[in-house]
Amino acid sequence: MDELDKNIPDDFWRKTFDEAAETPPSRVWNSIERRLDQSNDTKIIPLWGLGLISSRPFAWGMGVAAAVTLLLIGWWAGSTQTAYEQHQSVAQHTESADRINVKSQAPVNATVDKSLVQSPTTIASANKTSLPSAKSKPTSEYPVAISSSVDDQASGLLDQLKVVTNQKANTTDNSIMTISADHSTMAPVATNVPLPSSSASRTTISSFAFAHSVSSKIVASKLNELAAFEPLLGKSWRFRDLGQIHRIVWFRPTELPLKPESLKSKQKTHDVWASASVMPGAFNPMVSVQSAAVYTNSYASMDALKASQASSSVSSRANFSVAYQAGAGVQLTEHWSLESGVGYLSGRSTVETPAQLPTASLVAISGKNTTSGTLYVDALKSSIHTGDMAASPASYNNVANSVYQQANYANSTRQVLTNDYQYMQVPLQVGYQLRPRKRLSLAVLGGLITNIFIRNTVGNEVTVTAKDGVYRPLSLAATMGARLRYRPTPQWSASLAGAYQPSLGLGTQSDSQVQTHPTSTGMSFGVDYHF
């Protein structure tokens, strides 16, 4: 019974198992990782749905809320990183003066040299490990003067804690260190100052003093590095409230090991990747034909006017499109990335356009004109700048245009034409990683795309190129979307991204009678190689 009641751990068993280790099977870590991935899965709020979710005000509200949330997260991430960097810089600064050991608010186990303590109420200690004391060897090589002045006007507890230390302890060659204390602030200070003059000569001065203020001056060219502890000495203190219980944890985490800046810069190398992707989707040029030209015509009757007004209703529908893209990206910070590349878009669409009335067709035939019989094609043809016509401000006032204006198009007779747009694309977008450093990452993307028009083939009749002056050679479009990336290996990853790319302006020239406002939507599949 006595053996049991001793409550002493059996050292034999404890020591035996103290360093015992057995590598668990790899499936344990795989299970842990899988569970962590499951617990970290981000819940995706559907942007589509029924009822309230699909309503326009709610969708706008959700969008605004998401944007504000993203901004807040970005601001928080930025500020957190800044604070972390500041912490690192402080730690570095302290560590750089590695021979200076400054401890505050910590008990100091040091030998108390009574020669340094003038008052019994003074809590101060000076420990000299190597240098002899002033009494034993006043003509030492290293003169150090420590002086502390205390204002006698303090009352109460402060009077009991005042520190008067005026000690000329040691002498060093041309080095004088002065530590003075008065009552302006309360500060317990414990400083261990090993002098850097010699490895054998090391003086540690420890003082734990409550006083109103502590100001220190180090007047020595060889002790310039000691100035590193000045900001800590200036820390203001106040008495704890009487009767309140405070818990003091005498634990201090180990300081981060210092690394040279060159190594740090190497560690912060950004993640750079190259990607190739294909994006099937839908492309809708949103074609319309300017009705002004039609209205400028002189109509013989009201029926013809009505017919011409109705004829301006050219509509386009999205059709299958595919975009190929080769790109590159760089991870700027933990969350933010910058991406660019070059791509090729082949966008098909269908245009439903009014056709000419039978009578108009007869007129057109008899007049030997070049009309095709549909409003859309005729408007395209009339907008083409050819030769000197391009210099004319009213360029559509050419022969074809005049015929086009004279023609009558009926809504009841409509014709469907296929369009095949081809663009070169140069995207520039930023990404925000919602799940950084994860095997399965999610990023929100946004940016601009420069669309370089190559050609548009309408049916088998008309091919309009960039030189024809109908379409803008360069047009801008916004791009936004989200990307899911799975990265099974450090080098390779696969991406699945959804993108919505509305144009920011007209895709055609301002004087063109055909106007487009292209919009494409798609889902891209890609592979990425990370360098």
Added chain:
Amino acid sequence: MQDEYQLVEGCRRQDRIVQRQLYERFAGKLFVVCKRYIKDPDEAEDVLQDAFVKIYQHIDSFRFECPLEAWLKRVVINTALKSLRKQKPWEHTSDVQELAPVLPQADESLPALNYKYLLQLIQELPPGCRTVFNLYAIEGYNHPEIAEMLDIAEGTSKSQYARARGLLQQKLQSDKRFADGYPAEGRP
């Protein structure tokens, strides 16, 4: 000690690479802890897995008030006890007085044995005895603490410990390999 701070900070950021580093550094020792409490190897793996998931999810609660390894070990022990608590193996036990005549002497004379041999002996103990023995003899908890942890009477804790000691000593003495004081497999 130097990189414990970095490990913890990395785990707080949910950096998977750092989480893996923490696992590789401590999983070996913690796996032995699991096996001391849980006899079945598969269950021990499950406990280790549950413990590490808890560690990663609650790493924010670690305030460096104790060594990291001690904190991790405590989480593993709590997880193992939670697993054992479903079985309540320590409830159906006799009081310490019934086992008093067979109380063994201290084991200070035992040589430094291979831990695998001792682990095997511990695993052969009944679950209740094994748990109390681990907590008392190896982890260093006292009987009131063990009684509170396992929600049992203090006397039950003492009796379980005494029984465990007795069984262990019997096993050591009856083991032919231990005739000369050193088991063949357990020699260091």
